Amino acid sequence: MRARTERDELSKDLSAGVTKPLCFLIVFVIGIVIGLASSSHVDRYFTSQPYNLNRGRESIPPNSPSTSSITQTTYDQKCTTSTDIVTNCVKDECLSMKSFLSQKNLNHNMTxxxxxxxxxxxxxxxxxxxxxxxxxxxxxxxxxxxxxxxxxxxxxxxxxxxxxxxxxxxxxxxxxxxxxxxxxxxxxxxxxxxxxxxxxxxxxxxxxxxxxxxxxxxxxxxxxxxxxxxxxxxxxxxxxxxxxxxxxxxxxxxxxxxxxxxxxxxxxxxxxxxxxxxxxxxxxxxxxxxxxxxxxxxxxxxxxxxxxxxxxxxxxxxxxxxxxxxxxxxxxxxxxxVDWSVGGPHPVIFEGGNITKGVLESLRKSGKNCVYNKGTTDVCYLFARKFDPSALEPLLEISSVVLEY
Known part of the structure; x- marks a missing residue:
């Protein structure tokens, strides 16, 4: 009877010794599976998100060669309105004095x-x-x-x-x-x-x-x-x-x-x-x-x-x-x-048949003096309107003589 009891106790010890490592192994494997699944989900999440410089701007795809330089772009220093905005900014140095003082491209998406x-x-x-x-x-x-x-x-x-x-x-x-x-x-x-x-x-x-x-x-x-x-x-x-x-x-x-x-x-x-x-x-x-x-x-x-x-x-x-x-x-x-002599809501329109040397000279010399700085001048007008498109050809014919360009 004593020998039998000893054998039962030995069997329990062996069973416990095998069960503990087996449980640990199962938990370890489950942990790896969960970790891989989470990593895949996180990766899909981040790679699916657009790289937005600002709200309302166009996004740059994650595989763009310029995404590593996003931090070099400021809120309103835009080089273009396309998705290569950052590439061009890095190339042209959007934070340089030259780009700040004037714009090569007039396009922008500012309100x-x-x-x-x-x-x-x-x-x-x-x-x-x-x-x-x-x-x-x-x-x-x-x-x-x-x-x-x-x-x-x-x-x-x-x-x-x-x-x-x-x-x-x-x-x-x-x-x-x-x-x-x-x-x-x-x-x-x-x-x-x-x-x-x-x-x-x-x-x-x-x-x-x-x-x-x-x-x-x-x-x-x-x-x-x-x-x-x-x-x-x-x-x-x-x-x-x-x-x-x-x-x-x-x-x-x-x-x-x-x-x-x-x-x-x-x-x-x-x-x-x-x-x-x-x-x-x-x-x-x-x-x-x-x-x-x-x-x-x-x-x-x-x-x-x-x-x-x-x-x-x-x-x-x-x-x-x-x-x-x-x-x-x-x-x-x-x-x-502009000539308002005809009255009404619209001024005189200069059409092609009205364009003569005398008409253009009369626009340049209004017959009166105007204040200029601290004195006066007889040059009161630099531009004139309202010209009909039909006036283009006559103007081109005589502009070099009368208008001096």
Whole structure:
């Protein structure tokens, strides 16, 4: 009996000795299986997530050769709008002074709010750490084509490219379709729909100003339409504007129903009727004034809310705002000629049959003197409108003789 008991105890010991390692082995194997499964799940999770630089931007696939350099890209220093944004930024050094001071590519995906904030940045240090050549920014506001591109290209031909830049705001879906040899190539800015007589016109003007302000060399800003032409050559216009101490924004008090009659009393007390001004939207202004205009929110919001229906904010917002706060920077006149002699809501249109040497000379010499700096000048207008597309060929035939380009 004792021997049998000893054998039973030995059997239990052996069974326990085998069971413990076996249980450990099973637990170990299960752990490995769970670990591999978890690793595979985590790997699938991370490799399936897009590499987003920012909310709203296009994503870069994980196998892109540029993903290792994502941290070298900042929020708004974009080189392109395609998925190779980081590759180009690494190549072109988006944090370099050159890329900060001006843009090679006008494409970006900033909202208006982001764009206006970015454009409002002003250096506190007066000295420029680069060789700055003051530029004229030619800003075209049009729904579609620019019929006078051949004339404008003749105007710019042979000029120092450091002295001018071009920006075009069209309907969002429109493409100028110019060749890569044109000065207008790749000069369309990210645009939005514009409706005549609404605040969207003011939005487009501020959008053009803001895009142009991103180039720190742009000093003077000229708003032009598709029907505008220059009536002097580039050198004359460049000297006239860069030497001027004033901006040229039309601003005057019109007591009629087309002026004060559009004032909305809900704008008080911020804007009173004595402050209300009217003027042509086709302005030219200095950089300092342009920054003030795109930085404003308070008065713009008042116009957006209360200058509706037959108010036409593009004729009143800038003239009123500048008159109220920055009148000392402005000449209260425009440098773009237009003929309102026929009356009505639209000016005279110059068609092909109207284009003669005498007509063009009369546009250049208005027969009056205008204030220029601290004196006067007989050169009051640098540009003119409204020209019909049929005027292109006659203008090209005589521009070298009369307009000197």
């Amino acid at each position: 208006d709010e982001e764009l206006f904030w970015r454009a409002s940045l002003v250096p506190d240090k007066a000295h420029y750490p680069f060789d700055r050549m003051p530029k004229l920014a030619f800003m075209f506001l049009t729904r579609g084509p620019l019929p006078f591109i051949p004339l404008w290209e003749r105007f710019f031909k042979g000029q120092d490219v450091r002295k001018y830049s071009i920006y075009v705001h069209t309907s969002p879906e429109f493409d100028l379709g110019v060749s890569n040899s044109s000065v207008f190539y790749n000069r369309q800015i990210p645009s939005q729909v514009v409706e005549w007589g609404t605040v969207s016109l003011v939005d487009a003007e501020r959008r053009l100003l803001s895009n142009a302000l991103l180039d720190f060399s742009n000093e003077r800003f000229i708003l032009l339409s598709e029907s505008c032409i220059p009536i002097y050559n580039f050198q004359k216009i460049y000297k006239y504007l860069t030497k001027s101490i004033y901006s040229y924004l039309d601003s005057y008090d019109d007591p009629s129903r087309y002026g004060r009659g559009r004032y909305n009393t809900y704008m008080k007390p911020e804007i009173r009727i004595r402050d209300w001004r009217k003027g042509s939207q086709w302005f030219e202004m200095h950089r300092a004034l342009a920054i003030k205009i795109i930085s404003d929110s308070k008065y713009y919001d008042l116009f957006k809310k209360y200058c509706t229906d037959d108010c036409y904010p593009d004729e009143h917002y800038m003239p009123t705002f500048v008159h109220m706060f920055y009148g000392e920077l402005n000449s209260d006149r425009t440098v773009t000629y």
